[in-house]
Amino acid sequence: MKKIQIFANRVYRAIKIDVDLYEEVENDKNATFQAGLVVVISSLAAGVGALHLGASNFLLAPVMSLISWYVWAYIIYFVGVKLLPETKTKSNHGELLRTIGFSSAPGIIRVFGITPDLMAVTFIGSAFWMLACMVVGVRAALDYKSLWRALSVVIIAWIFQAILLFLILILFKNF
Numbered sequence: 001m002k003k004i005q006i007f008a009n010r011v012y013r014a015i016k017i018d019v020d021l022y023e024e025v026e027n028d029k030n031a032t033f034q035a036g037l038v039v040v041i042s043s044l045a046a047g048v049g050a051l052h053l054g055a056s057n058f059l060l061a062p063v064m065s066l067i068s069w070y071v072w073a074y075i076i077y078f079v080g081v082k083l084l085p086e087t088k089t090k091s092n093h094g095e096l097l098r099t100i101g102f103s104s105a106p107g108i109i110r111v112f113g114i115t116p117d118l119m120a121v122t123f124i125g126s127a128f129w130m131l132a133c134m135v136v137g138v139r140a141a142l143d144y145k146s147l148w149r150a151l152s153v154v155i156i157a158w159i160f161q162a163i164l165l166f167l168i169l170i171l172f173k174n175f
Contacts, residue, residue, distance in 0.1 A: 007034050014038070014105035017133055022140035025098040032094060035101025039069045042107030049113030049122060068161075069104070073097045075160050080142040080153040088143050099137030106130050 010031070013021035025031040043065035073096040081091055106129035113119035131154065139150035 007037070010034065010102065011038060011041075011105050011108075014102040014133060015108075015129075017136055019136055019140065022099050022102065022133075022137045025102050026095045026137075026140050028098070029094060031098050032101075035098045036066065036069070039065050039101050039104050042104040042110070045108045045111035046113075046123070049110040049119060065104075069097070069101060071164075072157070072161060073100050075157045075164075076100065076138060076153060079157045079160065080138060080144075080150075083156070084149060084153055085142075086144050086146070086149065088145075091142050095141040096138070099141040100134060103133035103137040104130055106133060 010021060010025065025035065040062045043061040047061040073093055077091060077093055077096050080096075081089055107126045109126050109129075110122050113122040134154055135147060135150045138144070138153055139147055142150065142153070144150050
């Protein structure tokens with residue numbers, strides 16, 4: 001029961017964009033599973049919120065979200081540590097998995113997108129909220145002083161991921 005309380009408290013703090021939470025999970029190697037669980041819960045909430053678009057969204061969302069989370073952490077690592085490091089930048093894939101995983105916590109509100117009218121508000125609102133959390137999480141994981149640099153890393157990494165996804169879609173469009 002204590003572990004559930006700790007987990008729920010961490011999710012709540014992630015949603016509040018508690019900077020100390022992101023520093024805490026960055027350093028807690030045991031929080032990687034919890035971060036993955038946040039990603040799954042958030043994607044399931046999105047699946048429920050988009051259920052009126054088809055059940056396949058609900059079934060595929062957790063698997064695709066976990067894969068995306070894993071790849072996303074590597075891309076951010078590359079951009080943040082190799083391309084745009086600060087003098088004290090030091091990180092690893094695990095730290096990024098944990099902070100980025102918890103940054104998806106606001107996506108839980110997507111469960112309220114069960115009607116087309118609410119879907120747009122909850123999905124767009126949660127996207128910006130998760131972006132803010134991710135910037136704070138990336139700043140913590142990469143030991144940045146600047147939120148602007150963390151935002152730049154997130155944007156550049158997003159562009160890399162979009163290009164990668166586009167290339168994959170082109171390569172596999174005939175399958």
